[in-house]
Amino acid sequence: MxxxxxxxxxxxxxxxxxxxxxxxxxxxxEDSLVxxxxxxxxxxxxxxxxxxxxxxxxxxxxxxxxxxxxxTFRVTDLTRTVPVSFTGVLPDLFREGQGxxxxxxxxxxxxxxxxxxxxxxxxxxxxxxVADALKKSGRWQDGAAAx
Numbered sequence: 001m002x003x004x005x006x007x008x009x010x011x012x013x014x015x016x017x018x019x020x021x022x023x024x025x026x027x028x029x030e031d032s033l034v035x036x037x038x039x040x041x042x043x044x045x046x047x048x049x050x051x052x053x054x055x056x057x058x059x060x061x062x063x064x065x066x067x068x069x070x071x072t073f074r075v076t077d078l079t080r081t082v083p084v085s086f087t088g089v090l091p092d093l094f095r096e097g098q099g100x101x102x103x104x105x106x107x108x109x110x111x112x113x114x115x116x117x118x119x120x121x122x123x124x125x126x127x128x129x130v131a132d133a134l135k136k137s138g139r140w141q142d143g144a145a146a147x
Contacts, residue, residue: 036101038133039080047106055082055112056101056133064096075100075112077133084112091119099131 001009036054037045047053055075063074070087073096084102094100094117102114 038077039075039082040077041133042082042106043080049108050105052103052105052115054101054103055084055114056099057082059094059096059098059100061096075102082112083110084114086114086117088117090117094119 036056037047038057039055042055057075057077060074060076060081063072065072069089070085071090072083072085074081074083076082084104086102086104098119101118102112103116103118104112104114106112
């Protein structure tokens with residue numbers, strides 16, 4: 001084999017190894033990604049029951065119920081509503097009418113079981129994903145985050 005062919009073979013083998021490494025890294029990262037959906041997005045998508053994702057929207061007024069350490073409430077994007085169940089301590093700033101992002105999975109009965117709930121941190125903040133989703137749906141009003 002000529003020296004030129006050996007170099008070409010070495011370059012091709014190196015590119016193959018780098019490509020295989022990139023595929024492995026991307027596969028590993030994809031498994032750890034947590035996607036964000038609004039209630040309207042959930043109605044349009046088919047989501048596996050074991051898939052972790054974030055559900056964002058507003059806590060529907062009058063929907064919060066507490067039974068022991070389990071809290072149930074509904075998250076809405078002003079178009080659709082999803083029931084949520086969370087066992088644990090809610091953030092101090094969690095309340096009705098405020099923006100919330102919950103991480104967990106969807107049950108077959110349509111209830112979202114949250115493992116973590118994130119709430120806004122001051123009077124003018126709404127999670128970026130929630131604000132973007134409300135703007136996309138045409139339901140955003142200036143000053144809505146402060147209400």
